[in-house]
Amino acid sequence: MIQVGIIGGAGYTAGELIRLLLHHSKVEINFIYSTSNAGNKVYKVHQDLIGSTELGFTNTINSEVAVLFLCLGHGNSKKFLEMHSFSTHTKIIDLGNDFRLEKNHIFKNKSFVYGLPELYNDTTIQEAQFIANPGCFATAIQLALLPLAKNNLLQNDVHINSVTGATGAGTSLSSTTHFTWRDNNFSYYKPFVHQHLGEIQQSLTILQPHFNADILFLPNRGNFSRGIFASLYTHFEGSIEEAKNTYKEYYKDALFTTISDTPLHLKQVVNTNKCLIHLHKYQNKLLITSCIDNLLKGASGQAVQNMNLLFGFSEDEGLQLKATYF
């Protein structure tokens, strides 16, 4: 059993991480750090956990844990690591966006690896010590495009429309997460300039160095709590069979990414660590659909997947989750 520490324990991603780690056979939660909730039981905040754990929040940090998860608001991971030191053996998985881009990969002699397991066909993640866990939209979109990039097939603009659940906006109360507003509503935000575009472009360029077409990404707010449904299309000369073969070949060893022959609906993946992908050909366009749970494959589930790889556990340990489906 390795010892795990969680920083920023009151947010959504920390809550999901705790839900996952409580049932993970190889880890023990050593501490859950939350200055605002120190002294309280965890189930007072993550209220579904009543009966599942008597763990409490603490404001004390154990710098000797085997792995540390940073579940802080974007920009706060750097601040935290500037103020706290950890054992040289401690591995760190940051769920924020502080270290995802090449230009920010190195911080205080720590070299962060971008933690999208499906991006690599080698042991890059297994050998890393510091992981920058990808963003939720970034995960759904990259998984939809990596097989094309890998085969130099991204030759034209990519048009992306995607809708996310309200958990994507975090725990803070806001007008667009107020129930009377969000219920039965729909809207877009940050048209074409979402902050995840950087990491998406970075990964595509790794696989297809001369990729330089536009990525036109319109994110939307859906009236549900969990999940990302992304539809993407781009120019594609090949047949639908060639497309499917390309994707199935790329993901042949992926435990969580599956190509579906039938069109997708979001609830197929909710409360799982899966990414489902569907392909459809129309004239010279390839339409790719990609669905994930934004808090799992899009955040805490992927963080656990990365931890499993870092420590040589089975990749799906603790991630064989029962879908909600309804």
Added chain:
Amino acid sequence: MIQVGIIGGAGYTAGELIRLLLHHSKVEINFIYSTSNAGNKVYKVHQDLIGSTELGFTNTINSEVAVLFLCLGHGNSKKFLEMHSFSTHTKIIDLGNDFRLEKNHIFKNKSFVYGLPELYNDTTIQEAQFIANPGCFATAIQLALLPLAKNNLLQNDVHINSVTGATGAGTSLSSTTHFTWRDNNFSYYKPFVHQHLGEIQQSLTILQPHFNADILFLPNRGNFSRGIFASLYTHFEGSIEEAKNTYKEYYKDALFTTISDTPLHLKQVVNTNKCLIHLHKYQNKLLITSCIDNLLKGASGQAVQNMNLLFGFSEDEGLQLKATYF
């Protein structure tokens, strides 16, 4: 055209009032007072009104308006009237709870009449100048019980379970109106001690002076935005036909209250000023269902109904609303 002023213009009830009054043929909105939004267009806050009105919020009050609607938080109507004076002819309709109870009916020489039109079979409201508009739960529950009280038939405990939409909690952001919490959720609050019990008991006692059984009222939070569904049962000796006749007789002149022979569902009344009532007999219990839109018959619609009565307009002027239904 009479001149209307609205105080507290940014809240839900003021928004509904504006929506109603813009299409009311006998009134003109003279001003909409909101200190926090003064200078802004009304449609910047009530955003569905874009294209419907160029009215703005103001921090100036016209004390000569024919009627003034107070759409303030509970307790704030008194404060407001302490600080502002109005013409002796100005009628006032308070949507808060400050003046609903007998002990609070008189304030600064103003005598407030409890504004539930279906409570009276005379011209009490027509002759009033100051109206204390009933609460939302209070309206749904009283309309379910008045015919029994009128006929001295409330002889035992009344058991009430009722569920309300999130607009009932007002515009303030809160943990129980956060989308990720409220969506697909259900919970109760204020068990047996809801603040509307006072006005309910007061009205029942007017009609049935010796009523002294318990009213056991459990309010619930539903995962929808609009509407109140109340189910009530109490001991009843008569037949279902007698019950129906009693109710139909009581409401024979009521424009907005209808007895349905088939069981109800909430969306029959959403976005209307209706109250629907259904009766069911089981053994010696009479089960009464009552549905209203909490913001209309439960607030702003009833306020307009009261205004219509105060000024001798047709009682349903401006209230012939298209139901949303879906």
Added chain:
Amino acid sequence: MIQVGIIGGAGYTAGELIRLLLHHSKVEINFIYSTSNAGNKVYKVHQDLIGSTELGFTNTINSEVAVLFLCLGHGNSKKFLEMHSFSTHTKIIDLGNDFRLEKNHIFKNKSFVYGLPELYNDTTIQEAQFIANPGCFATAIQLALLPLAKNNLLQNDVHINSVTGATGAGTSLSSTTHFTWRDNNFSYYKPFVHQHLGEIQQSLTILQPHFNADILFLPNRGNFSRGIFASLYTHFEGSIEEAKNTYKEYYKDALFTTISDTPLHLKQVVNTNKCLIHLHKYQNKLLITSCIDNLLKGASGQAVQNMNLLFGFSEDEGLQLKATYF
């Protein structure tokens, strides 16, 4: 008061039409034809109408009505008109898709005019006798594109993503309108081949005869009941101010279409006959958002608007609707 007949009275669009016409000051509903419900009260099917009308369904047709609304499934209007004759003065408004395309405009000596009022700047509709009422997606999308087409500004592919409520699928029970499936779900359907593309292309070509770029339209199923939210983008050289001026000029006399300076959310239009449009410029792309209620501006509301024009009533008679908003 003109006499109105409704054919196919049990469906969603007929229900909405009845809701509207009951409060329309210039018309009287003469009959509501539904073979399956003949003899029943209308409020037994459209259950919100209890207390609003005692009208019943009939299987008898009055061929002398001033206007007839056909609310039949697609393909059934032709069949109906083959079997029934009407007075030479009877005007007909078909809510189906049977007569929308140029090639189907003429049927049994009846010449149908495409009933999108905002398409014309003359009296085409006013002078018509037979109206083919536009489709819901078709309305939202055309209103988003007409100003560009009018000014020859559609010079490149148009990318459209749109989400519709479950009422768009009609009253028939189906797996994708089953609550346990639809609630909190999202999915697309008919990718790039939706049946409304024909009427969209037809109208664009009327205004911009040489338009021949692709329209790439991906419709989605949202987990709400009412409304269409459409986002469209295309190449646009001008500035955002030029775009806004173009749209405001085009819609300067439109009663129901308004350009919003702030981004839209769907509930601004639900339960109204409005179309709201927002414009955003990103690099050389113009992003246009268009929102309507699919059952009103997208169906029955527009049908009433057309009727008002046919008979010289005020265009918004019976259409000054209170938005639900919550």
Added chain:
Amino acid sequence: MIQVGIIGGAGYTAGELIRLLLHHSKVEINFIYSTSNAGNKVYKVHQDLIGSTELGFTNTINSEVAVLFLCLGHGNSKKFLEMHSFSTHTKIIDLGNDFRLEKNHIFKNKSFVYGLPELYNDTTIQEAQFIANPGCFATAIQLALLPLAKNNLLQNDVHINSVTGATGAGTSLSSTTHFTWRDNNFSYYKPFVHQHLGEIQQSLTILQPHFNADILFLPNRGNFSRGIFASLYTHFEGSIEEAKNTYKEYYKDALFTTISDTPLHLKQVVNTNKCLIHLHKYQNKLLITSCIDNLLKGASGQAVQNMNLLFGFSEDEGLQLKATYF
């Protein structure tokens, strides 16, 4: 690994059972019987299971399995067992209501035990071969009342109001599970005569033989898919502390039933096998809230719990589920 067979594999409870058993370390699914889907992959029906299993439906039954789950419509378990025979060692868990009542416990020499583990403080279930798995409402309500009955404290009428999700109505399409009807709606059904009252009364009488007060149970349809929220109150002389002690003592060894000191909301239990209970005292009334997931603790989760007990597995094997919570 024991071999498991599932009969009626296409319904909701079978789907949940498959989701659970795929991750259960002690069992192997031997066959999933569905005549209508024979030959299809399971993930074609339970579509979240794509990538999780390549199992298919079959119309062949292996009569030697160690345990058989009957997931048939009510009344169909008897018919099925009349037509099929199984090995003498095969244990059977029926999720329908055919064998729950004392008068139906024995069928073809099989003696069914009512499978509510929390009802017994002995090895009744462990020693059984045939289990009649309780109903969903019945589970939520019994768990709320058993501690009182055990202590002879049910001395007066019990008033129960409960709301259930749409999965409670099964997979069949129906007007009250049509999305446009159910979304944002609320209604009751079967007032005071729900079919689960029999098993509730049977269990209470086991623990408190002279119990003869009324149980007034009003079930409601909520606009969510999963979960039951039940609120119950009855006369109670003791203090709230005495009540809590009574409940905590009764459930001290229960793995899935927990007493919460804070009021409950439904989503605390969704997608778990938990039952949460909260107690509140008002005057001489004890208000008990009970929440379960109707498909898990109310059906398939409890069936697995029973199987675990039958076979001596750890009681929570395969049931340490991650809550959805959002």
